[in-house]
Amino acid sequence: MIAPHPSALSDRYDLCVIGSGPAGMIAAIEFARNNPSRHVLLTEFGGHKEAARNSLDDSIHNLNPANHHDPYECTNKGLGGSSITWGGRCVMYDEVDFIERPVVRDHCTWDTALFEEVCRYREDSAAYFECGTGPFRTTDMPHLREHRIADGFREGDVLDSVVERWSMPTRFGSRYRREIENTPNLTLGLNLEARDIHSDAHGRVTSIEFRHAPSGTTVPVRAASFVIAAGTQETTRILLRNTRIFDTIGGPPAALGRYYQGHVSGKIASVRFSGVPRATDHGFHRDPDGSYFRRRFQLRTEALCRENLLNTAIWLDNPLYHEPAHRNGAMSLMYLAMVTPVLGKRLAPPAIANSVTKGRVHRVPAHILNVIRDIPSSIVIPATTFFWRYCLKRKLPGIFLHNPQNRYALHFHAEQLPDPDNRMRLADDGETLEIHYRLTDGDVQSVIRVHEILDAWLRECGCGELEYWFPENQRADAIRRMSRDGIHQSGTTRIAASPESGVVDRNLRVWGTENLHVCSSSVFPTSSQANPTFFLGMFAIRLARHLASSPQEPAVPGAP
Ligand SMILES: Cc1cc2nc3c(=O)[nH]c(=O)nc-3n(C[C@H](O)[C@H](O)[C@H](O)COP(=O)(O)OP(=O)(O)OC[C@H]3O[C@@H](n4cnc5c(N)ncnc54)[C@H](O)[C@@H]3O)c2cc1C
Numbered sequence: 001m002i003a004p005h006p007s008a009l010s011d012r013y014d015l016c017v018i019g020s021g022p023a024g025m026i027a028a029i030e031f032a033r034n035n036p037s038r039h040v041l042l043t044e045f046g047g048h049k050e051a052a053r054n055s056l057d058d059s060i061h062n063l064n065p066a067n068h069h070d071p072y073e074c075t076n077k078g079l080g081g082s083s084i085t086w087g088g089r090c091v092m093y094d095e096v097d098f099i100e101r102p103v104v105r106d107h108c109t110w111d112t113a114l115f116e117e118v119c120r121y122r123e124d125s126a127a128y129f130e131c132g133t134g135p136f137r138t139t140d141m142p143h144l145r146e147h148r149i150a151d152g153f154r155e156g157d158v159l160d161s162v163v164e165r166w167s168m169p170t171r172f173g174s175r176y177r178r179e180i181e182n183t184p185n186l187t188l189g190l191n192l193e194a195r196d197i198h199s200d201a202h203g204r205v206t207s208i209e210f211r212h213a214p215s216g217t218t219v220p221v222r223a224a225s226f227v228i229a230a231g232t233q234e235t236t237r238i239l240l241r242n243t244r245i246f247d248t249i250g251g252p253p254a255a256l257g258r259y260y261q262g263h264v265s266g267k268i269a270s271v272r273f274s275g276v277p278r279a280t281d282h283g284f285h286r287d288p289d290g291s292y293f294r295r296r297f298q299l300r301t302e303a304l305c306r307e308n309l310l311n312t313a314i315w316l317d318n319p320l321y322h323e324p325a326h327r328n329g330a331m332s333l334m335y336l337a338m339v340t341p342v343l344g345k346r347l348a349p350p351a352i353a354n355s356v357t358k359g360r361v362h363r364v365p366a367h368i369l370n371v372i373r374d375i376p377s378s379i380v381i382p383a384t385t386f387f388w389r390y391c392l393k394r395k396l397p398g399i400f401l402h403n404p405q406n407r408y409a410l411h412f413h414a415e416q417l418p419d420p421d422n423r424m425r426l427a428d429d430g431e432t433l434e435i436h437y438r439l440t441d442g443d444v445q446s447v448i449r450v451h452e453i454l455d456a457w458l459r460e461c462g463c464g465e466l467e468y469w470f471p472e473n474q475r476a477d478a479i480r481r482m483s484r485d486g487i488h489q490s491g492t493t494r495i496a497a498s499p500e501s502g503v504v505d506r507n508l509r510v511w512g513t514e515n516l517h518v519c520s521s522s523v524f525p526t527s528s529q530a531n532p533t534f535f536l537g538m539f540a541i542r543l544a545r546h547l548a549s550s551p552q553e554p555a556v557p558g559a560p
Helices: 022-034 112-119 122-129 172-181 231-241 243-249 301-307 329-339 343-347 350-357 364-373 377-390 441-461 472-482 533-549
Strands: 012-018 040-043 060-062 158-166 186-189 192-199 205-212 217-228 263-273 292-299 312-317 407-415 423-426 433-436 464-468 516-518
Touching (some): 022 172, 022 533, 112 533, 122 533, 217 231, 231 243, 231 433, 292 301, 292 441, 329 350, 343 350, 364 377, 441 464
Parallel strands (some): 012 040, 012 217, 217 516
Antiparallel strands (some): 312 407, 423 433
């Protein structure tokens, strides 16, 4: 049910979840579905729809706009959270992300036993994300087991059998709103901003105060358990603002707000395969249920550990859209559409549009010439793509064009070093969240070395080679200039075995408290090559079941 006004809220709940993005929504729905006699309150700062401006994003100070997107491009506020604009790429973390490796300098504060445990929730998470029930490796798919990404490729240090999957993309607000309305033991409270956390001397959180902006009132909510699922930056800000809850352990954990990570991402090379162009597996596959998946290159765990490298995925991509030298009319028309005011904004959210346009209106006459020269395919390809991408429920996740020369740009997406100086902190006013984010030499050098290993492996297989876009001495600078994140946020409330090295325990309970949990990718100590949301969904399901099995004080009788 949806509470029409804060006055309709109950005295006390079994569970209060803060934030209605994928993490909060999955945790709340999963708990409510499995515990019909227990009452859940799901609270959301925004309303049914996202407002043009909001006080949270307006009070973020991003100190590195070159490598970190502006606040409004990083998250969305409203029912469904950032799934309002997310791309829907669903990727699994890898075992290597849970192994203590010299490259991450003692900062891998979770372990492979936890990975194995969380993996049990993969299929349940896939159901919430609607990304298909199929496996994440072609080795588990009989029809693709013997197929390779390109003629002559074989697996060794480099793998081509890992796949990424795609959600519809599921917009959690519109997708699950009806279920929330029809679930008697689940109440949604909108326009409620979690502010002050009150706890007793034993670390039991007794209530959390919410600000209801439309009425200007403050509402205390009492619950047996609380889950903060407000996204990485807001979860971190709530904890930074409420450090009194850590008095039981002598003060806030040193890791709170630190080790902020995203992904290093961009393109510095193309691959030219030497075999039959039509044999190159550059595009999407579909499962019988219609869900999309696609191959990527990754390094084997042993190779990453031997070379002391950060986990990295590399996928085949189109050449840079904004450079008309690609001479592809369809790409030029799509680029022109994206840089057209109003239309461009409707086609993709700013962070994704930026990856296509690079924020530049560049050589328009040359693009127009490409379009004219390539007619009719410069019209037919964008028209059919538009239909598949915008007019169907399950949307075509991206556009990857076949290249008759068998040459593809390579898009890297790499883990970042957990660096204590990459951090979120409260400014002196106690409200503004400062974001300190930089790329380290370790981040950049790892990307370069992974490309070298891929190149060497392709040559050894006799199936192709890399063609770099920058001379060797300019590659590091190029990566530093092109990489921009802030949409995959993790690390600032990391899991660890003690408050000396982390902020939450392996069950996501905040150290120093008895009944306060965090469900956000902020708990991930390492950022993997993987986009975080699908894996976070697995943690959300695990947390909901863990809370259901924990002994709890019953909610006050008379709850709705
Ligand atoms: C353009 C874009 C593309 C993306 N593409 C992908 C992708 O392809 N794959 C992928 O894995 N990830 C992707 N992401 C990242 C993905 O959207 C996030 O990882 C995911 O939404 C995080 O879920 P969450 O529930 O933790 O937080 P959010 O989705 O950010 O939701 C948090 C919610 O909490 C609310 N909230 C905040 N503060 C408070 C408060 N004080 N009180 C109450 N409520 C509060 C917010 O309003 C928000 O609704 C993308 C993100 C963007 C912006």
